Amino acid sequence: MKKIPPMNRKMRDEITIPGDKSISHRAIMLAGLGNTAVEIENFLNGADCLSTINCMKSLGVSVQNYGGKIFVLGNGLFGLREPDNVLDAGNSGTTLRLLLGLTAPQNFITTFTGDDSLRNRPMARVINPLTEMGASIVGRNDNKNLPITVLKTSKKLHAITYKMPVASAQVKSAIILAALYADGVTTIIEPAPSRNHTEKMLKAFGANIETSGNEIKIHPAEKLTAPKKIIVPGDISSAAYWIVFATIFQNNGVTIRNVGVNETRTGILDVLKMMGARIEIFNRRESGGEPAADLQIKTSRLHGVEFGGEMIPRLIDEIRWRRRLLKVKLSFAMLASCASRKLTGLVRLSMSSTKFPRAVSKRPTTR
Numbered sequence: 001m002k003k004i005p006p007m008n009r010k011m012r013d014e015i016t017i018p019g020d021k022s023i024s025h026r027a028i029m030l031a032g033l034g035n036t037a038v039e040i041e042n043f044l045n046g047a048d049c050l051s052t053i054n055c056m057k058s059l060g061v062s063v064q065n066y067g068g069k070i071f072v073l074g075n076g077l078f079g080l081r082e083p084d085n086v087l088d089a090g091n092s093g094t095t096l097r098l099l100l101g102l103t104a105p106q107n108f109i110t111t112f113t114g115d116d117s118l119r120n121r122p123m124a125r126v127i128n129p130l131t132e133m134g135a136s137i138v139g140r141n142d143n144k145n146l147p148i149t150v151l152k153t154s155k156k157l158h159a160i161t162y163k164m165p166v167a168s169a170q171v172k173s174a175i176i177l178a179a180l181y182a183d184g185v186t187t188i189i190e191p192a193p194s195r196n197h198t199e200k201m202l203k204a205f206g207a208n209i210e211t212s213g214n215e216i217k218i219h220p221a222e223k224l225t226a227p228k229k230i231i232v233p234g235d236i237s238s239a240a241y242w243i244v245f246a247t248i249f250q251n252n253g254v255t256i257r258n259v260g261v262n263e264t265r266t267g268i269l270d271v272l273k274m275m276g277a278r279i280e281i282f283n284r285r286e287s288g289g290e291p292a293a294d295l296q297i298k299t300s301r302l303h304g305v306e307f308g309g310e311m312i313p314r315l316i317d318e319i320r321w322r323r324r325l326l327k328v329k330l331s332f333a334m335l336a337s338c339a340s341r342k343l344t345g346l347v348r349l350s351m352s353s354t355k356f357p358r359a360v361s362k363r364p365t366t367r
Helices: 021-031 047-058 093-103 124-132 169-179 197-204 236-248 267-274 309-318 330-337 346-351 358-362
Strands: 014-016 038-041 062-066 069-073 110-113 137-139 145-150 161-163 186-189 209-212 215-218 229-231 254-260 278-287 290-298 319-322 325-328
Touching: 021 038, 021 047, 021 069, 021 093, 021 169, 021 197, 047 062, 047 093, 093 110, 093 124, 093 145, 093 169, 124 137, 124 169, 169 186, 169 197, 169 215, 197 209, 197 290, 229 278, 236 254, 236 267, 236 278, 236 290, 267 278, 267 309
Parallel strands: 014 254, 038 229, 161 186
Antiparallel strands: 038 069, 062 069, 110 145, 137 145, 186 215, 209 215, 254 290, 278 290, 319 325
16 A cells, blocks of 8 residues: 655745647647748657657658757748658657648658557548548558558649548648648538647648638648747646646645647636636737746635536546546546536547547446
């Protein structure tokens, strides 16, 4: 039995959070489509994001990694080159799915693989719309699994109107990247809003993307103009632990610097405020199209609330499936000692890539 002693000292007054993984991926990819040097600060040097760096380097992009600071120099939107070898996405579904979209319009062949886990994850949801646009993609298990090869195309991809059967930021992003090279305006219709990091960053790079409700229109691009510097905001999912801890631990105010406050990711803040948490958002700014801010959290008296439905997709990283048991991340588990709460609408999570079992939909309430 492991004993955990009580904390006998106060929390730090100021905390800095590692960079957001989703934004780190996209910063590398989009910077590689420009033709001017881009400095990326607070980049998350995790295995998944390093897979993206390695793949982009194989596609002819210059990437220099100095820890949390990255320098990227691409050859322009039409300057990617055929890789000398198979691209290994490791365990990164984001790397694979987005690069499938990026390589689909290219006039060269690209083959992808990954680790054991990624090779068994389904890719048909990405391949199907890209094929509808005119891409030629072949893979194992009837074009569903890695290894996957994107064959070269001598014609522009077709613009399509695609109604997504399931909301997915990765699938949507793959279509958006491919649509930059299409012969007309591509329209994507989502069943529900998903993360919009790709749209926001592309707009910051000068791409013509229109959003209206759940509909996104992507105009073909002639070039992308990269900003000189992108500061990746801290991952709000990583910040969630500290945000919750600061609400329940006696303190005079804890400040968390440079937290991403993208509206598709801030469900944790909204739920905590519903519970009575004293959270102040200040010093708002933007870099690479992404909003960031500093948060100040004070000790709060929390109360139980009920939430679900539309809130759940904005909390997708705060609720995870692991080893056949539904585990609520520490950010919510810590609340159990402070307030009763009821989560409804977990049935929505059964449609995500985490593959929640039928038991979740049968018992959608967790106490």
